[in-house]
Amino acid sequence: MPHPVKKRHTGCPVAFALDTFGDRWSLLIIRDIVLKGSKTYGEFLEASEGIATNVLADRLKELESAHILVKSRDPNNHRRYFYRLTEKGIDLVPVILEMIQWSAKYDPQTKARKEVLSKIESDRQGFLQEIRERLRES
Amino acid sequence: MPHPVKKRHTGCPVAFALDTFGDRWSLLIIRDIVLKGSKTYGEFLEASEGIATNVLADRLKELESAHILVKSRDPNNHRRYFYRLTEKGIDLVPVILEMIQWSAKYDPQTKARKEVLSKIESDRQGFLQEIRERLRES
DNA sequence: AATTTTACTTGCTATTTGCAAGTAATAAAA
DNA sequence: TTTTATTACTTGCAAATAGCAAGTAAAATT
Numbered sequence: 001m002p003h004p005v006k007k008r009h010t011g012c013p014v015a016f017a018l019d020t021f022g023d024r025w026s027l028l029i030i031r032d033i034v035l036k037g038s039k040t041y042g043e044f045l046e047a048s049e050g051i052a053t054n055v056l057a058d059r060l061k062e063l064e065s066a067h068i069l070v071k072s073r074d075p076n077n078h079r080r081y082f083y084r085l086t087e088k089g090i091d092l093v094p095v096i097l098e099m100i101q102w103s104a105k106y107d108p109q110t111k112a113r114k115e116v117l118s119k120i121e122s123d124r125q126g127f128l129q130e131i132r133e134r135l136r137e138s
Numbered sequence: 139m140p141h142p143v144k145k146r147h148t149g150c151p152v153a154f155a156l157d158t159f160g161d162r163w164s165l166l167i168i169r170d171i172v173l174k175g176s177k178t179y180g181e182f183l184e185a186s187e188g189i190a191t192n193v194l195a196d197r198l199k200e201l202e203s204a205h206i207l208v209k210s211r212d213p214n215n216h217r218r219y220f221y222r223l224t225e226k227g228i229d230l231v232p233v234i235l236e237m238i239q240w241s242a243k244y245d246p247q248t249k250a251r252k253e254v255l256s257k258i259e260s261d262r263q264g265f266l267q268e269i270r271e272r273l274r275e276s
Numbered sequence: 277a278a279t280t281t282t283a284c285t286t287g288c289t290a291t292t293t294g295c296a297a298g299t300a301a302t303a304a305a306a
Numbered sequence: 307t308t309t310t311a312t313t314a315c316t317t318g319c320a321a322a323t324a325g326c327a328a329g330t331a332a333a334a335t336t
Contacts, residue, residue: 006322008187009247010187010249011245011247011248011249012169012187012249013237013238013239013240013241013242013245013248013249013250014165014166014169014234014237014238014241015166015187016241016245016248017237017238017240017241018162018165018166018237019162020241022160022161022162022165023160023161023162024156024157024160024161024324025324027152027156027160028152028153028156031150031152040282040283041282041283041284042281042282042283045283049146049148049150049153050325051325052324052325052326053283053284053285053325053326053327054284054285054286054324054325054326055323055324055325056284057283057284057285058323058324077281077282077333077334078332078333078334079281079282079283079332079333079334080281080282080283080333081282081283088244091240091243091244092240094236094239094240095233095236095237095240096152098232098233098236099151099152099155099156099233100151100152100155101151101232102151102155102229102230102232102233103151103152103154103155103158104151105229106226106229107149107151107154109147109149110149110151110154111148111149111150111151112151144291162293178313178314179313179314179315180312180313180314183314188294189294190293190294190295191294191295191296191314191315191316192293192294192295192315192316192317193292193293193294194315195314195315195316196292196293215302215303215312215313216301216302216303217301217302217303217312217313217314218302218312218313218314219313219314
């Protein structure tokens with residue numbers, strides 16, 4: 001079973017952020033929720049670029065205990081659970097948007113969609129508000 | 139010698155960003171340059187929350203080959219090198235600012251300074267511009 | 277009652293990190 | 307000009323983490 005990474009708790013906000021979600025997978029899981037509408041373990045397994053099942057289980061546990069995700073049962077199918085973003089998690093969307101813009105600028109093979117990019121640039125606040133509302137009501 | 143992490147090269151901009159700097163140390167090195175004015179190997183070793191020397195060497199190499207950093211000799215002391223951000227590296231500052239804002243909001247022990255935070259909120263573009271200019275002329 | 281779905285866990289190997297010590301080139305001091 | 311110190315690394319090894327394949331358990335479906 002993978003373990004949580006050592007926390008630096010130095011007070012530096014950059015270090016705090018990296019200690020919380022600074023690994024290869026955490027933000028991809030959040031991307032799956034925000035951009036692909038994933039909610040369940042199975043959906044993350046399929047959507048997240050081939051994340052290993054034990055690593056996925058570990059990251060979900062970590063993100064839940066960091067209060068970035070909340071887990072609830074699917075009322076219609078008690079075998080499965082829904083993972084949703086908390087407000088703390090939703091507040092990570094701006095970080096993801098900046099990453100998207102940076103990669104769109106520097107990755108020649110980027111698949112970032114032009115419409116999305118122009119929306120982010122021309123009406124960032126509106127775009128963020130739409131995402132927030134969608135996530136809150138999901 | 140640590141090796142580069144496996145690249146996913148899937149076209150997803152979030153994955154591209156994480157493949158490039160999505161680890162516990164890369165953005166801390168960049169923070170050292172941007173916020174602490176670090177330039178040399180020794181300064182990174184001292185500033186970066188106790189990064190191990192071999193990991194530092196590896197990350198510098200990776201960031202250089204990703205064209206985020208450039209390495210040049212100190213003309214006054216040929217034993218040492220200066221590491222500076224390229225434009226590609228400078229363009230990561232917005233990502234770092236978002237992380238700072240998120241951590242300032244959610245870390246009760248944050249040491250993020252209020253003046254900096256209000257400057258970021260009230261005049262983000264101006265703040266970014268100041269940083270860019272300082273980094274370019276350094 | 278048997279099968280399938282869903283969300284994991286377990287065990288093992290490979291990779292990466294972290295620590296301590298060592299090296300090589302240049303500069304400074306004696 | 308020989309010795310010492312600085313600076314930027316490299317090397318070797320142990321510990322932690324990631325990745326892969328197979329297994330388990332509860333709930334739903336057939």
